[in-house]
Amino acid sequence: MRKEFLVFGGPLIGQEEIDEVVDTIRSGWLGTGPKTIRFEQEFAEYLGVKHCMAVSSCTAALHLSMLAAGVGPGDEVIVPAMTFCSSANAVIHAGARPVFADIELPGMTLDPADVIRKITPRTRAVLPVHFHGRPADMDSLSAIAAKHNLLIIDDAAHAIETQYHGRKMGHFGDAACFSFYITKNLTTVEGGMVATARDDWAERIKVLALHGMSKDAWARYSDKGYRHYEVVGAGFKYNMTDIQASFGLHQLEKIEKNLLRREEIWRAYSKAFANFPLTLPPEPLPDTRHSRHLYAVRTKADSPLDRDSLMEELYRRNIGTGVHYTALHLHRFYRETFGYKEGDFPNAEAVGASTLSLPLSPKLSDEDVADVIEAVKESLNK
Template identity: 55%
Template sequence: MARKDFLVFGAPKISEDEIAEVVAALRSGWIGTGPRAQAFERRFAERVGARHAVALNSCTAGLHLALKAAGLRAGDEVITTPMTWCATANVIVHVGATPVFADVDRATGNLLPEAVEAAVTPRTRALLPVHFAGRACDMDALDDTARRHGLKVICDAAHAIETEWKGRRSGTLGEVSAFSFYANKNLTTAEGGMAVTDDPALAERLRILSLHGVSADAWKRFRADGPAHVQVVEPGFKYNMPDVLAALGLRQLEKLDAWQRRREALWAFYDRELAGLPLWLPPPPEPGCRHARHLYTVLVDDARAGLTRDALREALRRRQIGTGLHYMALHLQPYYVRAFGFQRGDFPNAEFISDRTLSLPLSPAMTDDDAEDVVEAVRDALRQGA
């Protein structure tokens, strides 16, 4: 039986207190970057274990600024994963550097440390790992590669607020980590992001670059005691987060622990109910590590299932269930094929995932009935396929 309403993939959970905080920001008269963004930065930094945080209008902005601040330029290479959203590699292109992909583990979707090591050349300047779906990359191995070759480590932590690698929280896993608060993320500000680092000078540089390259932000400039003049110290960008959006983040932060428990419960339900079907389910987190449970991605074992991922996706859509696709291997996207000459066969594990992956709805906004609808629809579709 199809549901009456469409189950939107990754639907955000927005409650009255978040709405009230946004309204309070609007009523305060300070709607741009100001006290709420500052408070959000402080609390977010604490949450992920970092000393400094700069609130931005996207994770993409955070990655771009981190690469810019690292001084990357034409001819430099940055090693990253093809199993990611295009933003991760696009920003490498934006700073004029060359994205170099390394293959991933088939089960986890995370970079294979040995593939990263093999991709290092004399031109490599940085590693840009992605904690895929909220599972930490093997940071011991990646840090070791970085140390031996003198590389920066910048983490794409878009999925990874709650992530931990062997007791290290996500804000400590790279020199800079960039988080996403896009609408379907574990915490959302509609659009938004945060760059975090332990290095105070780097944090200041990121902040300056995020606001035109001027030496004082709006909160400093327009207060009664603000400076008479500001100086442009370098050509920056316009990447700051307004208080109207930071208001959402402030209230959402308080709920992350409860939401994580809900995500874990839904995850366990899927693990239990989908076991035995012709699907590969996400493996459990590595010992001593915490998984942010951002995406529940299954791989369709098409040979056994008798139907492809796309057919399963369509069957779920007809049952009013929205799904996600994380990811179509980035090296096979037209721009990357054209600009860098990648082809099928270059990264077999990423391609294996790309051809079979499907992300099921997972959000604290879901009810138990929603989760049961998902399981029933998956089971029915696979039964018909068989």
């Protein structure tokens, strides 16, 4: 049995990131500045999207996108019932109501047929989550949005490297939101990004991310001299700092190389678990690329252990795991606020009760991967 606990989602940080952070500290420019702007430009280049705005989290990115979309009180936004809470909370922060729809199986992304059932005259937008790195069915969702005149705001928190029909995120919806949280495929410790092709949204998001100050306020973050600014709206403090961007610049350089390692680990797990009493994550659909953000297995009715017991057994063997996620509508807040109940979204509930994410990070050594496989094997008495 391995001696040290294997932390779930540990990031791979190299000397380049450390040197860049030190350089930033020494430069005296620690807040939002030239490195943040460079990170925005390089991220936009990576995606091939016109505008990228770096912010403090994906939650902030989603919130600002809702505001740029003009979503507000009286509006509804359709959100998958299987996602992280901030996908729905961003809608609530904008004053609107999240309306849950079920996911399709085995892909676990938003079910277009259920989206159609949930559309009302108040629906303004759809929020597809590219779940675990697998793209949602954007052909169907785009057609639905076009027919019903809905906006699309992508929750691409898991999906930096994801591609759908040869295109990356930021090319489908009106805006795509990314997370650089510590466990994500690219980390700035905390951080996020909005990508959009729309000039008007980019402008609004930039202003709202910095207190609602007019664009000139950003000149404070350059050496161009003082410029007076005007507050044009009640904005937020959602800007990214150059310390965060220092991580981001080098994490972005390595993202494709790291994806190769993620794919290698994914293949090793899928080969080892092929005959285990578990449901393995579905392989990507043709003409798509999966970012391999999370490797989530699901326990079956005839598995020797249920999900929580398997997590416990793995923990006892020093393997950290995660749950992504409990079906959102079953959390107390959404039940009590919106009247959701068990049985409303059967697919999301089935996944939520059985899913378990194994360590998947380019930081893992071959030995770590072998330890995970051995621990799963022993836990299931295989």
